[in-house]
Amino acid sequence: MEKNFKQQLMGYMAGNFTCKEVAQLITEYLEGSFSLSQRVRFQMHMGLCLACRNYLRQMKYTVATLGQLPTEPVPPEVKEALMNRFRTWKKEQSSENPPSDSH
């Protein structure tokens, strides 16, 4: 009973977002697509809820981890094939547009 009252009070003070709603809206928040009132309600909840602050932090670190993933390795033979195609393209370009001898 007491717990229920505490949760209700917290829900009221935290702008009526439940933790689940906060989790569902976290990308909207991180992507900056909230209205002012949504942002205020979200931040009120965050101010009072350690678990949601932790979850927000986890999502931010997930994004940061993805941003630091090593580049997909491209096999040397693919690069070599590309350079050969580039040289062929350049030759074709030169034969289509021979350099002018005028100054």
Added chain:
Amino acid sequence: MSLFLWPWPSSLFVALGVPTLHDTIQLDEAGLVQALQRGDETVFSAVMEEYSGSLLRLAMSFVPSRAVAEEVVQETWMGVLEGVGRFEGRSSFKTWLFRILTNRAKTRGTREKRYVPFGLPGSDSDGDDGPSLEDSLFVTEGSGEGHWADPPQGWEADTPERALLSKECRLAIEEAISGLPDNQRQVITLRDVEGVSAEEICNILSISETNQRVLLHRARTKVRRVLDPYVRGGNK
């Protein structure tokens, strides 16, 4: 929109064989485009080195195999050479590259029966591949409804570095990404791995902003879940 995206990533200068930043041929984006237009092999080689990995990662989300993705990357660079004369700088060079790749990859993906355009039957355009991902994390009934069933722990500030130092964790993240539905994979690759803006992603993939965010949210939530057991142990 600015034409100039100076400075270029340092790896580009390394690839150019440039000793220090201040001694460089300082190529801003316009300079780079001009160099490509006149067929400068050194610049092409450096730019190709810089971006082919990113292109390959994105291509793999459209086509069924790595071999086909490598072909798509090659076709993309040929498309760059054919089209660079018409590049007007209305988007960044990188966004332009991704757009060329996406167009070519979609064509290949459709031919290989992998890619289904957004909005068509079977395209799963909102990325809705099951019940809400958050359902399992919360109390679903009683007085605690909507509250955390297992409250999340704080991750340490060095989580990204620590996670990627572990080969097992890195592979788990890569597997999580490759296991996503294609449209979620494309959005998270562009937004979080490559750092492309939300607006540019909508343009590249021809999707709405809302759709982009829904797909991104679902993808991020899944990757976070995969990452969690690997980084929890680091908490003291």
